[in-house]
Amino acid sequence: MSEAVQAKAPVLSVEGLSIALPEGGDRPFAVENVSFEVKPNEVVCLVGESGSGKSMIAHAVLSLLPKSVNIAAGAVTVAGQDPAKLDRQALRRLRGGEAAMIFQEPLSSLNPLKRVGRQIEEMILTHQKPMPSAIEVHERVQQLLTQVGLPNPKLLEKSYPFELSGGQRQRVMIAMAMANRPALLVADEPTTALDVTTQRQILRLIDDLRRDRGMGVLLITHDFGVVADVADRVVVLRHGKVVEQGTVEEVLRSPKADYTRELIDAVPKARLDEIRRTAVHPTPLLEVIGLEKTFRVKRGLLQPPREVVAADGISLTLYEGETLAVVGESGSGKSTLGRMIMRLTEPDGGAIRFNGQDLRQLRGEALRQARKQLQIVFQDPFASLDPRQKVGDAIARGPMAFGTSRTEAMEQARKLLVRVGLNAVAADRYPHEFSGGQRQRICIARALALKPRVLIADEAVSALDVSVQAQVLALLAELRQEMKLAMIFITHDLRIAAEIADRVIVLQKGRIVEEGATADVFTAAQAAYTRELLDAIPGRDFFDQPGFASVTGALSTARMSS
Amino acid sequence: MIRLGSAATIGLMALSRIAQLVAVILLIATFNFVLVRAAPGDPAQVMAGQSGASDPKLLEDLRKEYGLDKPYAVQLASYLGRVVRLDLGYSYRQRRAVVDLILERLPATLLLTVTAFCLALLIGTTLGALAGLAAGSVLDTVFTVLSLVLYATPVFWLGLMLVLVFSVTLGWLPPFGYETINVKLSPLEHALDIAKHMIMPVTSLAAIYLAIYARLMRSSIIEVAQQDFIKTARAKGLSGPSIVVGHMLRNALVPVVTVAGMQAGALVGGAVVIETVFAWPGLGRLTFDALLQRDYPLLLGIFLILSIVVIVLNLLTDLIYRLIDPRMTTGAA
Numbered sequence: 001m002s003e004a005v006q007a008k009a010p011v012l013s014v015e016g017l018s019i020a021l022p023e024g025g026d027r028p029f030a031v032e033n034v035s036f037e038v039k040p041n042e043v044v045c046l047v048g049e050s051g052s053g054k055s056m057i058a059h060a061v062l063s064l065l066p067k068s069v070n071i072a073a074g075a076v077t078v079a080g081q082d083p084a085k086l087d088r089q090a091l092r093r094l095r096g097g098e099a100a101m102i103f104q105e106p107l108s109s110l111n112p113l114k115r116v117g118r119q120i121e122e123m124i125l126t127h128q129k130p131m132p133s134a135i136e137v138h139e140r141v142q143q144l145l146t147q148v149g150l151p152n153p154k155l156l157e158k159s160y161p162f163e164l165s166g167g168q169r170q171r172v173m174i175a176m177a178m179a180n181r182p183a184l185l186v187a188d189e190p191t192t193a194l195d196v197t198t199q200r201q202i203l204r205l206i207d208d209l210r211r212d213r214g215m216g217v218l219l220i221t222h223d224f225g226v227v228a229d230v231a232d233r234v235v236v237l238r239h240g241k242v243v244e245q246g247t248v249e250e251v252l253r254s255p256k257a258d259y260t261r262e263l264i265d266a267v268p269k270a271r272l273d274e275i276r277r278t279a280v281h282p283t284p285l286l287e288v289i290g291l292e293k294t295f296r297v298k299r300g301l302l303q304p305p306r307e308v309v310a311a312d313g314i315s316l317t318l319y320e321g322e323t324l325a326v327v328g329e330s331g332s333g334k335s336t337l338g339r340m341i342m343r344l345t346e347p348d349g350g351a352i353r354f355n356g357q358d359l360r361q362l363r364g365e366a367l368r369q370a371r372k373q374l375q376i377v378f379q380d381p382f383a384s385l386d387p388r389q390k391v392g393d394a395i396a397r398g399p400m401a402f403g404t405s406r407t408e409a410m411e412q413a414r415k416l417l418v419r420v421g422l423n424a425v426a427a428d429r430y431p432h433e434f435s436g437g438q439r440q441r442i443c444i445a446r447a448l449a450l451k452p453r454v455l456i457a458d459e460a461v462s463a464l465d466v467s468v469q470a471q472v473l474a475l476l477a478e479l480r481q482e483m484k485l486a487m488i489f490i491t492h493d494l495r496i497a498a499e500i501a502d503r504v505i506v507l508q509k510g511r512i513v514e515e516g517a518t519a520d521v522f523t524a525a526q527a528a529y530t531r532e533l534l535d536a537i538p539g540r541d542f543f544d545q546p547g548f549a550s551v552t553g554a555l556s557t558a559r560m561s562s
Numbered sequence: 563m564i565r566l567g568s569a570a571t572i573g574l575m576a577l578s579r580i581a582q583l584v585a586v587i588l589l590i591a592t593f594n595f596v597l598v599r600a601a602p603g604d605p606a607q608v609m610a611g612q613s614g615a616s617d618p619k620l621l622e623d624l625r626k627e628y629g630l631d632k633p634y635a636v637q638l639a640s641y642l643g644r645v646v647r648l649d650l651g652y653s654y655r656q657r658r659a660v661v662d663l664i665l666e667r668l669p670a671t672l673l674l675t676v677t678a679f680c681l682a683l684l685i686g687t688t689l690g691a692l693a694g695l696a697a698g699s700v701l702d703t704v705f706t707v708l709s710l711v712l713y714a715t716p717v718f719w720l721g722l723m724l725v726l727v728f729s730v731t732l733g734w735l736p737p738f739g740y741e742t743i744n745v746k747l748s749p750l751e752h753a754l755d756i757a758k759h760m761i762m763p764v765t766s767l768a769a770i771y772l773a774i775y776a777r778l779m780r781s782s783i784i785e786v787a788q789q790d791f792i793k794t795a796r797a798k799g800l801s802g803p804s805i806v807v808g809h810m811l812r813n814a815l816v817p818v819v820t821v822a823g824m825q826a827g828a829l830v831g832g833a834v835v836i837e838t839v840f841a842w843p844g845l846g847r848l849t850f851d852a853l854l855q856r857d858y859p860l861l862l863g864i865f866l867i868l869s870i871v872v873i874v875l876n877l878l879t880d881l882i883y884r885l886i887d888p889r890m891t892t893g894a895a
Contacts, residue, residue, distance in 0.1 A: 062796075062797055064793060064796055064797060088801075091799075092799040092800070092801060093799060094799070095796065095797050095798065095799035096797060096798040096799035096800075097799060100797070100798075101794075101797040103790055103793070103794065105790060108789060108790040108791060109790040109791055109793070109794045110791055110794065111791045111794075111795070111809050111813070112791070112813070112887075112889065113812050113813055113886070113887060113888065114808075114809070122798065122800070122808065123798050123799075126798060126799055126800055126804075127799060160888045160889070162888075162889050173794075176794075176798070
């Protein structure tokens with residue numbers, strides 16, 4: 001924040017912006033009286049939970065709001081122009097010219113049927129007058145792909161989006177956005193769909209590009225870790241209103257609003273002082289020995305099938321009442337491990353011992369009885385409940401399959417709903433009537449209805465807002481105590497692992513690269529890969545600064561050494 | 563991530579598919595055989611009945627002559643043997659080779675169905691795309707209602723009404739047949755004459771498919787319009803038409819191609835009815851007659867040829883699908 005930056009005219013200014021929602025919604029305005037600025041060479045983060053209106057603001061900047069919502073008051077000025085007042089031609093020059101945008105899900109944001117090189121070319125051809133020659137355009141595409149750090153641009157420009165990794169796709173999106181040297185980049189949750197290490201690379205890339213070009217960046221995020229890493233200034237939104245704004249130091253170190261403080265506190269900190277140690281019960285409940293699984297993905301006729309190793313001799317032990325976190329990036333095989341233990345996916349080799357029996361040998365009724373004691377909660381609470389089945393039925397169906405009478409099972413379902421923090425009348429409603437967090441509570445109630453001894457949570461809180469995430473984690477911790485549950489907590493988020501687990505296993509490409517008590521793994525990681533993952537935790541440097549813990553009262557105890 | 567030249571991949575895929583096809587065709591031939599025999603009566607009965615005498619001796623002689631007295635298994639084996647040698651046999655009734663009969667009629671049917679199919683696809687997708695792009699507008703409502711009406715109209719009824727209006731009342735179009743007979747025409751005039759005869763049968767046949775493709779394309783366009791990459795295209799500053807042409811159409815066509823490919827076969831079936839209504843000298847009419855006469859070899863021959871046509875169409879659909887959607891070539895989607 002130098003004086004020079006302060007002096008420059010903002011590339012984006014939003015003044016008193018109100019966006020009206022269609023009538024009959026839960027509130028009249030998606031966004032109400034929001035004002036902030038983005039100056040050149042500045043990263044401003046718009047932070048809030050889902051429904052806070054942050055994405056609406058991002059879309060208003062390029063006049064990309066859906067038809068059903070309108071700007072009711074206020075103005076947006078991008079590089080001196082109000083996109084809402086421009087004619088079509090001028091608006092098109094603004095979009096992709098002075099201001100470019102990237103989105104959360106890079107796969108769906110790219111046309112699946114067009115080579116990525118062509119998609120970038122299109123951006124150049126649309127905006128550059130006079131029209132550059134084919135050779136110039138091609139050179140420019142190569143140059144852009146190189147600038148965003150993509151290897152082998154020649155091969156890459158000929159690829160289709162589905163042939164690239166998530167990180168590569170987002171780099172392509174960024175290359176496309178950069179094509180016409182925009183003064184403003186709007187990035188709507190650009191790293192939310194990416195792995196933690198990829199997230200760090202993409203954030204660094206955005207940061208480097210804005211420094212190189214003096215570009216203003218409006219970054220929409222729900223993650224205070226990301227804010228701490230890249231933001232110059234922060235705007236905190238709640239229910240469409242600005243709760244507070246200021247420099248990153250001001251807002252993160254001394255938040256004025258209670259809501260901001262809550263959000264910051266809800267960020268899992270991966271801090272030693274918070275890490276729990278449970279006396280481990282000596283009897284192993286579940287033992288996995290040398291589990292192996294290779295997926296063969298068919299390709300063209302001539303090509304041999306691609307082999308993806310999901311489990312390469314995984315062994316682990318889960319003790320009674322213990323929580324074991326399995327962490328790793330996407331493709332590390334962590335979800336497959338959970339599915340294999342449940343026998344939803346058949347392993348190629350190895351053994352799974354549960355309660356003295358080898359689960360892999362069990363068939364028919366014996367398997368059914370064993371499965372009852374192993375339950376799973378999936379990541380997506382929207383997809384994992386049957387939309388046409390009442391919540392009560394969804395929960396009661398399990399016990400009924402094991403001979404409980406319907407009345408009794410429904411009674412139990414109501415009790416469970418109350419236990420997970422919902423109302424008993426929820427039993428008679430359908431899943432779509434609930435929010436994401438509430439649905440995940442329903443999924444947990446469903447899993448617990450069979451009184452399992454092992455609960456596998458596969459990214460069970462990843463789809464939730466940070467404050468809801470904290471509530472669900474707290475619920476799981478309580479239930480674990482109460483029901484003496486052993487839990488396998490599969491997650492890509494090391495902060496969550498640190499918060500909930502007794503022990504941690506780090507998976508990379510189907511192998512265990514590190515295993516140990518949570519505290520040991522987080523303070524003295526042995527494997528280079530673990531250290532890489534730990535370093536990539538967004539906001540880690542910031543939240544680990546000595547000054548930080550003393551400022552926020554809730555986190556005042558000794559901090560972990562970094 | 564290096565992909566082979568897509569031409570080579572597609573060529574190889576085609577080869578392996580053809581090998582599968584032979585097996586499929588033999589299976590279908592067996593199934594057809596069993597199905598045809600399952601119907602009550604046989605050609606000998608029909609023939610003996612028509613000659614006025616239900617003389618058991620005549621019946622037996624006829625059965626012996628056509629090999630119908632042998633056990634089913636033997637009949638089936640000899641039939642499949644002939645199929646493998648590409649010999650479709652000899653029609654009892656018409657006293658001609660089945661292949662000749664079919665080849666004589668096939669062009670007329672293909673002319674009718676291919677024209678109807680292409681028109682239905684072209685007009686249907688165009689109208690559907692227009693309606694989808696203007697979803698919720700008056701135009702959309704009109705198109706949607708129209709396609710619903712077309713969709714619900716029985717094919718033969720539409721044919722009859724067209725005849726009533728354009729031939730009987732207005733006298734603009736010939737009511738039936740393939741060409742005007744007993745007149746000398748130059749090649750161009752002859753082509754125009756056939757085209758004139760085609761208008762009503764093609765319209766009747768195409769109507770329902772046109773409606774299906776229009777509805778499908780409409781919903782497909784609406785769905786694609788909501789995709790994230792369309793938002794990206796808008797954020798890139800592309801104009802409306804370039805978004806439609808450059809990003810929407812190809813994506814929206816994928817489901818239409820799938821359904822169109824499956825229905826191309828059904829279209830040939832629909833032709834049977836239309837050919838009967840308009841006395842169109844095609845396979846449909848031939849099938850109808852063969853069925854009444856229990857002309858086993860001819861029926862089996864027609865069924866087999868139609869099955870092969872359907873299979874080839876499906877193969878073509880697969881190939882086109884792969885050309886449209888690169889994700890299919892590597893099977894990674």
